[in-house]
Each structure stands twice: as C-alpha cells, then as structure tokens.
Amino acid sequence: MLTVLGVDAGGTSTRVVVVDGGGRALGYASSGAGNPVSSGADQAAGAVRSATREALRRAETRADGVAHVVVAMAGSSVQPDTRWLTEPLAQLGLTALVTFESDLLATFCAGTPADAGYALVAGTGASAVRVEQGTAAAVSDGLGWLLGDVGSGYWIGHRVVVDALAALDGRAGQTALSSMLLESLGLSSPDRSSRPWEQPGARRDELLQEAVTRLYALRPVQLARFAPLAFAAPDDLVARRIVDEAAQGLLVTLRAVVVPEVSGPVVLGGGTISQHGDLARLVGSALGESDGPQVLTVSDGTVGAAVLALRHAGVTVDEPVFATVTGTLSGLR
Amino acid sequence: MLTVLGVDAGGTSTRVVVVDGGGRALGYASSGAGNPVSSGADQAAGAVRSATREALRRAETRADGVAHVVVAMAGSSVQPDTRWLTEPLAQLGLTALVTFESDLLATFCAGTPADAGYALVAGTGASAVRVEQGTAAAVSDGLGWLLGDVGSGYWIGHRVVVDALAALDGRAGQTALSSMLLESLGLSSPDRSSRPWEQPGARRDELLQEAVTRLYALRPVQLARFAPLAFAAPDDLVARRIVDEAAQGLLVTLRAVVVPEVSGPVVLGGGTISQHGDLARLVGSALGESDGPQVLTVSDGTVGAAVLALRHAGVTVDEPVFATVTGTLSGLR
Numbered sequence: 253m254l255t256v257l258g259v260d261a262g263g264t265s266t267r268v269v270v271v272d273g274g275g276r277a278l279g280y281a282s283s284g285a286g287n288p289v290s291s292g293a294d295q296a297a298g299a300v301r302s303a304t305r306e307a308l309r310r311a312e313t314r315a316d317g318v319a320h321v322v323v324a325m326a327g328s329s330v331q332p333d334t335r336w337l338t339e340p341l342a343q344l345g346l347t348a349l350v351t352f353e354s355d356l357l358a359t360f361c362a363g364t365p366a367d368a369g370y371a372l373v374a375g376t377g378a379s380a381v382r383v384e385q386g387t388a389a390a391v392s393d394g395l396g397w398l399l400g401d402v403g404s405g406y407w408i409g410h411r412v413v414v415d416a417l418a419a420l421d422g423r424a425g426q427t428a429l430s431s432m433l434l435e436s437l438g439l440s441s442p443d444r445s446s447r448p449w450e451q452p453g454a455r456r457d458e459l460l461q462e463a464v465t466r467l468y469a470l471r472p473v474q475l476a477r478f479a480p481l482a483f484a485a486p487d488d489l490v491a492r493r494i495v496d497e498a499a500q501g502l503l504v505t506l507r508a509v510v511v512p513e514v515s516g517p518v519v520l521g522g523g524t525i526s527q528h529g530d531l532a533r534l535v536g537s538a539l540g541e542s543d544g545p546q547v548l549t550v551s552d553g554t555v556g557a558a559v560l561a562l563r564h565a566g567v568t569v570d571e572p573v574f575a576t577v578t579g580t581l582s583g584l585r
Numbered sequence: 586m587l588t589v590l591g592v593d594a595g596g597t598s599t600r601v602v603v604v605d606g607g608g609r610a611l612g613y614a615s616s617g618a619g620n621p622v623s624s625g626a627d628q629a630a631g632a633v634r635s636a637t638r639e640a641l642r643r644a645e646t647r648a649d650g651v652a653h654v655v656v657a658m659a660g661s662s663v664q665p666d667t668r669w670l671t672e673p674l675a676q677l678g679l680t681a682l683v684t685f686e687s688d689l690l691a692t693f694c695a696g697t698p699a700d701a702g703y704a705l706v707a708g709t710g711a712s713a714v715r716v717e718q719g720t721a722a723a724v725s726d727g728l729g730w731l732l733g734d735v736g737s738g739y740w741i742g743h744r745v746v747v748d749a750l751a752a753l754d755g756r757a758g759q760t761a762l763s764s765m766l767l768e769s770l771g772l773s774s775p776d777r778s779s780r781p782w783e784q785p786g787a788r789r790d791e792l793l794q795e796a797v798t799r800l801y802a803l804r805p806v807q808l809a810r811f812a813p814l815a816f817a818a819p820d821d822l823v824a825r826r827i828v829d830e831a832a833q834g835l836l837v838t839l840r841a842v843v844v845p846e847v848s849g850p851v852v853l854g855g856g857t858i859s860q861h862g863d864l865a866r867l868v869g870s871a872l873g874e875s876d877g878p879q880v881l882t883v884s885d886g887t888v889g890a891a892v893l894a895l896r897h898a899g900v901t902v903d904e905p906v907f908a909t910v911t912g913t914l915s916g917l918r
Contacts, residue, residue: 391790392754395797398743398805399750410731417732421725422841457724464728472731472805508755 255311256565257318257348258557260358261286261300261325263376264523267554268303269584270311270318273567275576277558279311280584289327290473293336301340308344310584315345322351322561324358324553326377326394353560356381357388358553359521361560364546365574369516372506372535374524376476378404380502382509383516386563392508397473403501405476405524411494412478413467419490420460427490432481434459437466483527498524499531503538510539517546525549555581588644589898590651590681591890593691594619594633594658596709597856600887601636602917603644603651606900608909610891612644613917622660623806626669634673641677643917648678655684655894657691657886659710659727686893689714690721691886692854694893697879698907702849705839705868707857709809711737713835715842716849719896725841730806736834738809738857744827745811746800752823753793760823765814767792770799816860831857832864836871843872850879858882888914 254273260266266286270279283303288296300323308315323337338350360371360383367386373379378401379394397406416433418424434440439459467475482498485491502525506518518535525531532547539545550556555577559569567573587606593599599619603612616636621629633656641648656670671683693704693716700719706712711734712727730739749766751757767773772792800808815831818824835858839851851868858864865880872878883889888910892902900906 392756395750395754396801398808399747399797399800400754402751402756414732417728418735421728421733423725423735423837464732467732468729475731504756 256561257321259323260553268307271558275573277581279307281306297340320565324557358556361556362550363519363548371519373522375522377401393505403498405479409475409478428488589894590654592656593886601640604891608906610914612640614639630673653898657890691889694889695883696852696881704852706855708855710734726838736831738812742808742811761821
C-alpha cells in the first residue's frame with residue numbers, strides 16, 4: 253500500500269502525518285518549532301526528525317516504504333539549499349523524494365481539495381496566496397516583521413506596545429492597554445488600588461523607562477506575544493482600532509492576489525486569524541460576490557501537506573479522499 | 586582666565602568647543618560618532634578624546650586649566666557608569682569635573698540663554714523637553730526606533746520603505762518612492778527605459794524579493810537613511826503624507842511637555858527638523874498663542890554644551906555672553 257508523509261514545519265510547532273493512498277491517516281506526531289529561519293537549521297531539523305520518527309512508529313510504517321515527503325513551511329521558496337533537512341530525514345531511512353512547499357499552499361490544501369482559490373494566513377506573520385491549477389500563482393505580503401506582515405500577530409503586538417507606551421508618555425489618550433502591558437511585563441500587581449501609574453505624575457516615568465528597557469531586551473518579533481492584549485480589551489477604543497486596522501490590512505493583502513477569473517474558496521489559517529471574531533464574514537463580503545465565496549478556517553497546514561504529498565505521488569485527491577484525510581487525522585490528534 | 590569645555594557627542598558626529606569665562610570660543614574641533622549606545626564605548630570615547638585634544642590644541646589651552654567639562658548626549662540619564670569617557674579624558678590631562686547632560690537640554694541651551702521653554706529634537710530619533718530653571722523638567726518620546734521616536738528620521742525612513750514595498754507588492758497605489766527605493770538599493774539603472782518593475786508583472790517579484798533581502802541585511806535603525814527620499818518627492822502623495830504625519834507626530838511629542846505656566850522659546854534641533862520646510866511655522870501655531878512663541882532652529886548642541894559648562898563653572902550666561910558664544914563659535918567652524 254502506498255504511503256506518503258506530510259510535514260507542517262511551523263515557527264511555533266511541527267506536525268507530521270503518515271497517510272496511505274486512500275487518504276487514511278495512519279500516524280501523527282508533533283514537536284517544537286521547525287522553521288530554520290526563525291529557529292536555526294539544527295533545532296528545526298531536530299524537531300522535524302523527531303516528529304517524523306514518532307509518526308512513522310505510530311503508523312507502523314517502514315521509512316523506506318514512504319513514496320513521497322512534502323515539507324510545508326514559510327519561506328520555502330527562498331531556501332535553495334535543503335540539505336539541512338533532507339540529510340537528517342535520510343538518516344531515518346527515508347528514501348523518498350522530499351518536496352518543499354509554501355505554508356500558504358499547504359493552508360489552502362488543508363481547507364479544500366479544489367485546485368483554485370485563495371488562502372490568507374495570519375500567525376506571527378501575514379500573507380496571502382492565489383492558487384491556480386494546484387500551485388501558488390501569486391503571493392502578497394509575507395515581507396516580515398520589519399517591512400510588512402500587515403495585520404499579523406507581530407503587527408498587532410507592536411501596535412499594542414507603541415500605543416500603550418504613548419499613553420503612558422502623555423502623547424495619546426488613556427487606554428486599558430497600558431496597564432495590561434505593564435502587568436504582562438511584571439511591572440505591577442493586578443490589584444487596582446496599587447497601580448501607581450494611574451496616579452498622575454507619580455512614578456510614571458520610572459515605570460515607562462523600565463517597560464522600555466524590558467521590551468528592548470526582547471527580539472523585536474517577540475512583540476507578537478502582546479497581540480492577545482488587543483483582543484482581550486474589546487471595550488477599549490484603542491484596542492478595537494488596532495484589531496479593526498489589522499483586519500482591514502489582512503483584507504488588503506488578500507485583495508492584492510484576487511483576480512476575477514478565480515472565484516474559488518478562501519481558506520483562512522494561522523493563530524491570529526482565529527482571534528478575529530468576524531474576519532471570515534469580512535472576507536466574504538470583501539470579495540464582493542452576491543452569494544459570497546466559500547470561506548473556510550483551518551487550524552494548520554498538516555492536512556494540506558498530506559494532500560500535496562498524495563498528489564506528488566500520483567493520487568487524485570477528490571472530495572472523498574480529502575474527507576478521509578481530514579476525518580482520520582482528526583481522530584489521531 | 587577661566588576656560589570650560591563643551592562636548593556635543595552625537596550619533597553621527599562629535600563636536601567639542603573650548604570657551605573662556607566671557608563666552609569667547611577659543612578652539613573648536615569635530616570627529617566621528619560619539620554616542621556609546623549606538624557606536625560602542627570604545628569608538629565613542631576615541632571620537633570624544635580626539636576632538637577634545639584637537640580643540641584644546643587649537644585653543645592653546647592647557648588641559649589642567651579647564652574648570653568644567655559638559656558632555657551632552659542622548660541617553661545620558663540611563664548611563665550611570667561614566668568611566669568609559671571620564672578615564673580617557675583624564676588621560677588627556679583634564680582634571681575638571683565632567684558632567685553629563687541630555688542632548689535635549691543642550692539643544693535648548695544652544696538656541697537661547699532663557700532658563701525656561703521647550704526643545705524638540707528630531708534626528709535619527711525624536712523627543713521633546715520642557716526646561717524649567719535651567720534643567721529638564723519633563724521629557725516625551727525618545728523611546729527608540731522600535732517603540733517610539735514618532736516623526737524621527739528612522740520613523741520616516743521606515744514608512745518610506747514599508748509604503749514603497751507595499752506598492753511594489755500590489756497592496757497600495759503606485760508611488761515614486763518605489764523606484765527611488767530600488768535605485769538607492771542599487772537595484773536599477775536611473776535610465777527610465779530600463780525600469781523593469783514599471784512593466785506590469787515582469788520581474789516585479791524578483792526585484793521585491795531582492796529589495797527585502799538587502800533591507801534585512803541592514804540594522805533596523807539604518808532605515809533612517811531612506812528618510813530623505815520622502816523629502817525629495819514633494820509631489821508624490823504618499824511621500825507628502827509621510828512627511829505630514831511625521832510633522833504631526835513631532836507636534837504631539839512637543840505638546841505632551843507643554844504646560845500653560847511655561848511659555849518660553851521653542852528650540853528645534855536635529856537633522857530631520859531642518860528638512861521639514863514649514864515645521865517652525867507649524868510649531869508656532871500649534872502652541873496656540875496669539876502672537877506665538879519664539880521658535881528658533883539650531884544645527885546642533887555645541888553652543889548648549891558650552892553654555893551648560895559655563896553655568897556649572899559659576900558663570901551667569903546672559904544675552905551678551907550667549908551672543909559671544911554663538912558669534913565666536915561660528916567664526917571657528
């Protein structure tokens with residue numbers, strides 16, 4: 253029986269599934285961060301290798317029987333040298349060809365067996381893809397924390413920090429984000445009566461200076477950890493504006509890849525997407541169809557990596573096979 | 586005759602002046618970057634030391650005859666250990682007390698002998714100060730490239746890059762900044778007929794990817810080098826919006842330190858200020874007085890460092906002494 257391996261190597265965690273030719277998930281395992289750009293090649297390769305070994309063990313599948321491996325990850329197109337991963341996988345006994353695919357394409361294929369449509373991914377970063385004939389035909393944004401990723405977890409977390417500090421600095425109106433930020437930096441007790449920065453003048457400069465010092469001790473991209481504060485304060489005008497502008501930015505990124513000829517489904521993925529309550533509705537209306545496109549949300553790209561691996565192995569992934577992959581995989585997680 | 590030494594240790598260059606008790610500048614010299622945070626303590630100390638030695642030589646003044654040294658620099662309040670500079674200066678034979686003052690206060694004192702008023706500095710960073718009784722009574726912004734510095738050279742340069750790339754990425758309308766950015770990155774010939782990114786589709790992704798790669802090779806704060814592009818394209822709507830929003834941000838930073846009780850002069854300084862054509866007028870009207878406050882622009886804080894050194898040495902710096910410092914120093918530069 254044909255078996256393939258789908259790997260979703262993300263910046264936070266790595267997921268591996270072994271699937272047979274009928275789409276049945278035989279074994280699944282996960283591990284830590286698997287992206288060589290954000291975590292370094294050694295750590296990423298180690299994470300992929302350990303999850304792969306465990307998924308094969310659980311599937312009771314021999315490594316040399318795997319017909320194809322697909323590794324889905326961000327930045328796959330700009331990493332021409334793939335030996336950082338192909339060599340560790342070969343050491344497991346895998347003899348199959350390893351194909352690297354974009355995380356955007358895997359997200360699309362995790363939501364639908366259609367061969368055309370769109371995906372919008374917002375995790376720490378943000379980008380969109382138009383899929384035609386099963387491949388990425390156009391990509392927008394994904395330019396990273398410093399240069400783009402509008403509406404991403406980094407973008408929201410950075411705005412939270414900048415706006416919270418501006419309020420503490422007297423350059424903007426008060427926002428609940430200021431005390432939330434200070435608390436998350438360990439700079440205050442949650443007891444409201446002991447919030448010195450709410451007493452005008454007193455200690456404000458000292459707290460502001462200490463917050464700035466602690467924030468510069470982080471790597472910039474780690475500001476993404478403050479994104480949840482914006483979603484946690486829906487009654488705060490500043491927080492709501494950040495969330496709204498992030499959603500609008502994500503819609504702009506999606507629209508940049510939309511062409512009239514392709515009206516397929518829109519798949520949404522990534523940890524930041526799921527926190528936007530009404531983003532799916534906004535996406536539907538933004539694409540401007542009277543009945544609206546089908547909008548689907550997926551948790552990650554594992555199903556998509558498996559679907560892409562099946563296609564590389566010559567399997568036609570139709571609706572029944574796709575349903576088998578999603579159904580049997582959810583039974584293993 | 587009493588002599589003092591004023592040092593303006595900036596992130597780009599360092600200026601040192603020797604002044605006598607009457608305010609006469611006796612010797613002046615400049616050198617490279619003198620800020621230990623941005624350049625490292627060794628390089629900064631070397632720059633201050635070499636300019637100090639040369640200024641003393643030109644002034645024909647003995648080092649051990651100097652009564653006081655003031656070093657004006659950004660971040661002086663958060664650098665408790667000053668031995669990185671006091672020890673190299675002592676090796677020159679200087680026996681005087683060395684006092685560190687903020688670059689903001691030195692900017693104010695470079696523009697006026699008044700003991701109360703405001704200064705707004707926008708170079709690579711941006712901040713404002715309210716001066717009362719000759720000292721900094723309140724400061725706003727200056728939170729650095731990642732967390733604040735709204736309207737600074739970094740802030741403008743970052744916006745130039747983000748907006749130029751968004752246009753290339755199809756997420757925003759066209760702007761002249763895109764081709765200007767590519768040219769400044771060495772990614773095109775200035776010959777208009779050979780601008781491939783202006784031919785829709787062709788090579789755009791490749792140029793965008795290469796621009797992103799080259800930009801991430803810079804330290805983030807170096808994005809300030811692209812700020813001049815915004816000022817160089819006054820007819821471009823995107824560029825004009827960036828410049829306008831920078832000016833508005835600087836006004837907010839200034840207003841955050843304004844109190845009705847202090848109506849003294851406003852001193853503007855820093856390399857980014859002078860590029861804003863009408864900022865001085867905006868500042869005057871923003872402070873909302875019918876006759877408007879006196880708005881002065883200074884090139885750097887050298888005069889201010891000398892004035893502060895004179896005051897530390899017990900000299901009363903009135904209008905005639907102040908005029909002597911500025912007049913004689915401009916004769917030496």
